Amino acid sequence: MEPIKTxxxxxxxxxxxxxxxxxxxxxxxxxxxxxxxxxxEAFVKAFEDSLTKVTKCPHCGFYxxxxxxxxxxxxxxxxxxxxxxxxxxxxxxxxxxxxxxxxFTLDGLLSPLKNKTPSAIGVDHLLKRVQEEGIQExxxxxxxxxxxxxxxxxxxxxxxxxxxxxxxLAYGIPVGTHLEYLDNLTIAQSIQYRVxxxxxxxxxx
Numbered sequence: 054m055e056p057i058k059t060x061x062x063x064x065x066x067x068x069x070x071x072x073x074x075x076x077x078x079x080x081x082x083x084x085x086x087x088x089x090x091x092x093x094e095a096f097v098k099a100f101e102d103s104l105t106k107v108t109k110c111p112h113c114g115f116y117x118x119x120x121x122x123x124x125x126x127x128x129x130x131x132x133x134x135x136x137x138x139x140x141x142x143x144x145x146x147x148x149x150x151x152x153x154x155x156x157f158t159l160d161g162l163l164s165p166l167k168n169k170t171p172s173a174i175g176v177d178h179l180l181k182r183v184q185e186e187g188i189q190e191x192x193x194x195x196x197x198x199x200x201x202x203x204x205x206x207x208x209x210x211x212x213x214x215x216x217x218x219x220x221x222l223a224y225g226i227p228v229g230t231h232l233e234y235l236d237n238l239t240i241a242q243s244i245q246y247r248v249x250x251x252x253x254x255x256x257x258x
Contacts, residue, residue: 060086114140114158123156130154132189136179136208137232138162138196145232146194149241154192157182162200163207174204176211183215190218192247198229209250220247 060082067078088096110121114137123129123143133154137143140158159174161167171177183191191212195201205221212219222243232240 109140113143113156115143115156116140128153132187133192134183134186134188134190135192135194137194138201138204139231142194142232145235145240146244149237149244151241151244152192155186155188159195159204162195163204164200171207171211176208179208180211180215183212183217188217190220192244193219193221193250194232194244195221196229196231197227205250219250221250222247 063082063085064075064078067073067081068075073081085093085096106118107116108118109116110124112124113121115121115123130153134157135146135152135154136157136159137146138159138161143156143158146152157175157179159176159179161169161174163169163171163174182188191208193205193208195205209219209221222240223246
């Protein structure tokens with residue numbers, strides 16, 4: 054028997070989300086069908102609102118509805134820039150209440166197999182911003198997997214030519230772990246005890 058076209062399309066939509074395989078997508082599709090009419094309408098409205106009301110800040114990459122709360126906050130440290138690979142990582146760091154500088158979100162991580170080149174992930178934009186805004190320190194808050202390490206090393210070399218201090222989060226973060234899965238204390242300590250990449254791992258206090 055051929056699957057119902059609408060349900061199949063719903064499954065395929067769920068499967069586009071990260072970490073969702075075919076079986077999970079199927080379960081989610083049928084769970085959606087079991088929602089009440091009111092719940093389905095609220096579900097659809099939430100998606101519509103995300104399309105019409107939510108904007109990605111062209112400066113830092115954070116999502117907002119009216120004004121970017123980060124870039125519009127003049128009390129933040131204007132000389133420190135923290136680089137992440139995904140917008141959601143900004144929220145993880147903000148929850149720790151230990152970092153008060155600026156942000157820059159890359160469009161992913163370097164990966165030749167995925168056509169993620171330096172220009173594709175926004176390295177040129179990052180370097181331009183560092184120069185134009187007189188940034189004094191760049192903190193690389195990237196994943197500790199292979200792609201994250203590759204991107205970190207590339208950015209460290211590129212930024213070193215701009216006479217800017219480059220640091221990374223301390224290795225208290227387990228290798229292969231993304232920020233969204235860490236507790237606030239672990240992230241806070243990693244920021245506080247970040248290390249200078251130009252000085253062989255010297256700690257910053």
